Amino acid sequence: MGFALPPAGRSAGDDHLRAMRFEPTVWLVEGAAIDRAALDAAVADHGAVTPIGGGLVRVRLVGAGWRGLLMHDGVFDAENPAFAPGCTAATVIAHVALRLNVVAPDRCDALVPASLADGLIARWCEVAARVDTPA
Numbered sequence: 001m002g003f004a005l006p007p008a009g010r011s012a013g014d015d016h017l018r019a020m021r022f023e024p025t026v027w028l029v030e031g032a033a034i035d036r037a038a039l040d041a042a043v044a045d046h047g048a049v050t051p052i053g054g055g056l057v058r059v060r061l062v063g064a065g066w067r068g069l070l071m072h073d074g075v076f077d078a079e080n081p082a083f084a085p086g087c088t089a090a091t092v093i094a095h096v097a098l099r100l101n102v103v104a105p106d107r108c109d110a111l112v113p114a115s116l117a118d119g120l121i122a123r124w125c126e127v128a129a130r131v132d133t134p135a
Contacts (some may be wrong), residue, residue: 006027015031069127093120
């Protein structure tokens with residue numbers, strides 16, 4: 001893979017191949033550069049590799065206001081400065097279980113179940129229209 005599987009609560013890689021660890025034995029790996037044999041070897045005795053196909057939708061939240069947006073309808077403290085690039089978290093927002101990955105100071109990717117993505121995106125658009133964005 002070119003990098004080790006990250007520890008819990010962290011991610012590794014780039015937009016071509018990213019591994020995110022959300023729980024002691026749960027990693028999500030996405031990207032066009034996935035080498036299945038290398039991934040199988042990296043996971044080895046830690047678990048099994050299971051493709052989930054279109055089960056998740058990546059929603060890219062970009063700009064200075066992504067932290068404030070995530071604070072609506074949820075209980076996760078996205079404004080904590082320790083939740084920085086390379087960090088991951090699993091949480092519930094607007095009754096939707098999702099995974100978060102901070103990619104850059106001004107970008108957080110939310111991995112949302114495909115069946116619930118449209119509703120959550122609509123909610124975020126509604127909230128974003130009402131929220132002041134920090135400069």
